[in-house]
Amino acid sequence: xxxxxxxxxxxxxxxxxxxVTVTFFLLxxxxxxxxxxxxxxxxxxxxxxxxxEQYGLDKPMMTQYxxxxxELVRGNLGTSFRQLQPVTDIIVxxxxxxxxxxGSAFVLTILxxxxxxxxxxxxxxxxxxxxxxxxxxxGHALFVPSIGILLxxxxxxxxxxxxxxxxxxxDTRGLDAYISLFHHLALPLLSLVVVQLGPYALTLRTNMLxxxxxxxxxxxxxxxxxxxxxxxxxxxRNAFLPALTLMGLQLGTLVGGAVLTETVFAxxxxxxxxxxxxxxxxxxxxxxxxxxxxxxxxxxxLITDVVSMLLNPRIxx
Amino acid sequence: MSATPPDARPAGAVAADEPTAxxxxxxxxxxxxxLSKPSGALSISxxxxxxxxxLFGPLFVDRPGGLGAEILRPPxxxxxxxxxxxxxxxxxxxxxxxxVSLTVAVAASAIAIVIGTALGLLGAYSRRADAWVTTxxxxxxxxxxxxxxxxxxALAGPSVTTLTFVIGLFSWPxxxxxxxxxxxxxxxxxxxxxxxxxGATGWRIVTREVLPAVVPLIVVSVLLTAARxxxxxxxxxxxxxxxxxSWSWGRIILNAQRSGVISTAWWQTLFPSLAILLLVLSAxxxxxxxxxxxxxxxxxx
Numbered sequence: 165x166x167x168x169x170x171x172x173x174x175x176x177x178x179x180x181x182x183x184v185t186v187t188f189f190l191l192x193x194x195x196x197x198x199x200x201x202x203x204x205x206x207x208x209x210x211x212x213x214x215x216x217e218q219y220g221l222d223k224p225m226m227t228q229y230x231x232x233x234x235e236l237v238r239g240n241l242g243t244s245f246r247q248l249q250p251v252t253d254i255i256v257x258x259x260x261x262x263x264x265x266x267g268s269a270f271v272l273t274i275l276x277x278x279x280x281x282x283x284x285x286x287x288x289x290x291x292x293x294x295x296x297x298x299x300x301x302x303g304h305a306l307f308v309p310s311i312g313i314l315l316x317x318x319x320x321x322x323x324x325x326x327x328x329x330x331x332x333x334x335d336t337r338g339l340d341a342y343i344s345l346f347h348h349l350a351l352p353l354l355s356l357v358v359v360q361l362g363p364y365a366l367t368l369r370t371n372m373l374x375x376x377x378x379x380x381x382x383x384x385x386x387x388x389x390x391x392x393x394x395x396x397x398x399x400x401r402n403a404f405l406p407a408l409t410l411m412g413l414q415l416g417t418l419v420g421g422a423v424l425t426e427t428v429f430a431x432x433x434x435x436x437x438x439x440x441x442x443x444x445x446x447x448x449x450x451x452x453x454x455x456x457x458x459x460x461x462x463x464x465x466l467i468t469d470v471v472s473m474l475l476n477p478r479i480x481x
Numbered sequence: 482m483s484a485t486p487p488d489a490r491p492a493g494a495v496a497a498d499e500p501t502a503x504x505x506x507x508x509x510x511x512x513x514x515x516l517s518k519p520s521g522a523l524s525i526s527x528x529x530x531x532x533x534x535x536l537f538g539p540l541f542v543d544r545p546g547g548l549g550a551e552i553l554r555p556p557x558x559x560x561x562x563x564x565x566x567x568x569x570x571x572x573x574x575x576x577x578x579x580x581v582s583l584t585v586a587v588a589a590s591a592i593a594i595v596i597g598t599a600l601g602l603l604g605a606y607s608r609r610a611d612a613w614v615t616t617x618x619x620x621x622x623x624x625x626x627x628x629x630x631x632x633x634x635a636l637a638g639p640s641v642t643t644l645t646f647v648i649g650l651f652s653w654p655x656x657x658x659x660x661x662x663x664x665x666x667x668x669x670x671x672x673x674x675x676x677x678x679x680g681a682t683g684w685r686i687v688t689r690e691v692l693p694a695v696v697p698l699i700v701v702s703v704l705l706t707a708a709r710x711x712x713x714x715x716x717x718x719x720x721x722x723x724x725x726x727s728w729s730w731g732r733i734i735l736n737a738q739r740s741g742v743i744s745t746a747w748w749q750t751l752f753p754s755l756a757i758l759l760l761v762l763s764a765x766x767x768x769x770x771x772x773x774x775x776x777x778x779x780x781x782x
Contacts, residue, residue: 305762310754321744420627454628
């Protein structure tokens, strides 16, 4: 068990190292001097040189790389071009909102997707099944901002049921603050879940159809167990672990979706920060945001793997 | 229910059995089977409609630009999709955006297919390379690719070329996974051993025997990768990373968001959204339908 965790942890570190290395060299190899992009307008050669020295750009590339890695290990992602604050501080202040949004979407998609996939598989060829199949294929074609704007305009602006921006009402205290939090979370969360749910349920349905054909299911039915009981007690138990693993693989996509939803709803997470940084051409911030999101996804994936292992008697033994 | 010939074989086997036939006799049959369901015919018609719009639309519709007198008008006979806050015609923007979306989708998909197929075949054939191919593919798939694409596009400078390369260079892992897993099945077939026994080189086996067998999957991959590329392009343009000199569906939606009219001028976000939905949906359905039409066992599903 310890070996399994150690192996997965090594893999996680390797992933992050490769992500960091590739971005570092990719950005250095691209044409264009980043210092030219810091401030528009005129800049004397002396000012440029001072800036290059400040960012270490006058040193050889490998030296820059080691410098960058050693700073990174200490949690230093550089200084934002525009906000003139450490990138790490800016991102860490925004990360909880993205984690809340993507985390809730992760849990809600699993909670809705499993029953939907199992139910569709059990009623194969019936109307429910065809609806799930259609929803599954359409899901690939849904553009997150389009769904977000639809929900924002209909449920937010026209019906006035939900707030149309922000993450919390700062004047609320205690229980009201939690209510305000979920009230603001509802629409961004829903737009992510709508996009994720269909394809997820469709894959689970296919997995479930395989499970339902296995011997232990047939023998359970043969022992006289009702179809319902067989389905929910025996088949579902074996469908849960693959379902969790599958959702773990979707984490990268989920975070990408969160970037887009946050932009639509002015939700104060890392995604909205990225949108603002694009407008301001703040490269250290963009690079830091990618690295922090990559680390978050890789760590969340590691946790998913370990949870799966703890739930799986075959690996745990 | 579609009429499936009883002797229909999986396309991989056909290509392998009859390498000399220029047009396999099953090609016409596959096409007929593809079109036999409404979803097949409908998705292909829709794709053709978008293709025509992208190719010829800009010849008939003036390039949107400048300031118009009629600001934020709802759809009418004069402006089918309404006008935006600068008085520009949204229909013209959508038509011009079609060209960019299709260009990026086709070119990015081509890049991803070439890299993805090459790596997938390499992994399937060479056991030594396979460990590397699978590791790199899995690593790429586990990263949040949108933030990565945002960062690279921003630094390279937004343009149609940048978008194409960035999307293409980050979209191959899914192709690799598909081609590799199916290539493994082909490589383990007896006729590959036969070719090897006859003294064929690794290069020859991969290009002459394995590649033709996975061609149908490449067709499916082209459609699905292009569909995903449309979504990626729209996403990047929506975040302000589109080409500032050309129209794009994502940019139209971004303009609506920036000028704060998404709640009032619903037409400015609805029509580009529908264009994205219909194009991606028809490419996806065509891909799925093509895949099913090759497999007679699936005709009931």
